Amino acid sequence: MSEFCLIDTHCHLGFDELSCDLEGVLSRSEAAGVCGWVNVGTNIEQCGKVVELAKNYENMYAAVGIHPHYAKDADGQSLCELEKLAQAQKVVAIGETGLDFHYNLSSCQDQIRLFESHLELASKLNLPVIVHSRDAFEQTLEVLDGFEGKIPRVVFHCFSEDDKAAKLVIDRGWHVSFTGVVTFKNADKARAAMKAVPIERLMLETDCPYMSPAPMRKQKINEPALMVHTARLAAEVMGVEFEEFARKITAVSQDFFGIKLY
Numbered sequence: 001m002s003e004f005c006l007i008d009t010h011c012h013l014g015f016d017e018l019s020c021d022l023e024g025v026l027s028r029s030e031a032a033g034v035c036g037w038v039n040v041g042t043n044i045e046q047c048g049k050v051v052e053l054a055k056n057y058e059n060m061y062a063a064v065g066i067h068p069h070y071a072k073d074a075d076g077q078s079l080c081e082l083e084k085l086a087q088a089q090k091v092v093a094i095g096e097t098g099l100d101f102h103y104n105l106s107s108c109q110d111q112i113r114l115f116e117s118h119l120e121l122a123s124k125l126n127l128p129v130i131v132h133s134r135d136a137f138e139q140t141l142e143v144l145d146g147f148e149g150k151i152p153r154v155v156f157h158c159f160s161e162d163d164k165a166a167k168l169v170i171d172r173g174w175h176v177s178f179t180g181v182v183t184f185k186n187a188d189k190a191r192a193a194m195k196a197v198p199i200e201r202l203m204l205e206t207d208c209p210y211m212s213p214a215p216m217r218k219q220k221i222n223e224p225a226l227m228v229h230t231a232r233l234a235a236e237v238m239g240v241e242f243e244e245f246a247r248k249i250t251a252v253s254q255d256f257f258g259i260k261l262y
């Protein structure tokens, strides 16, 4: 067992790439020192899966939401099912939800409408929100600002904006989470954004199975164990000794999601 314990605050362990060898994925994760997971649902089927999986593993928690990609198909019934799932045991956040104007797989109006429904649900259940925002930073802020004071905590996951944008998030009292992208050679912008975030508001994630961190980019399927590479780089960027850094961001993540590790 390692000397430190990190939490992967955003992974998709229900996706086929990882769920087909989940025991292997989790044991490699623990051996590497990543001993807690927030497993994130992206549609109703996946949300059912993350709720079920969390029952089997002490340090695995669930977040439920319908990704903006699927906004066009989200109707009243899916929102009703989502609300039910959100009240299951070990569900610690609503998400991922937000706006994606990069792929535009659903119309802008449908995405905004679905995002607002998620925020209403989070407000009603007093749960934190995991926000996905791609090429839609200003619009994402605008929607969130409409819910000022109603959502207990907000994290911008897989942050891809610059340091000025990070400050806008921090000024609102929210958190910022980074993936392995910060380890990439050409990711100076992401590292500058990370530096602008106080450690009390910083979290890390893999967003696996996507985007393995350097030096493991050749590993096609990312998994929680690899978050250690991101954490080592992040400690350097933040100028904090690694084990102290690990302790601190784990405490931040636990407070954000209101979770314990066993």
Ligand SMILES: [Zn+2]
Binding pocket: 010, 012, 040, 096, 207
């Ligand atoms: Zn994700």
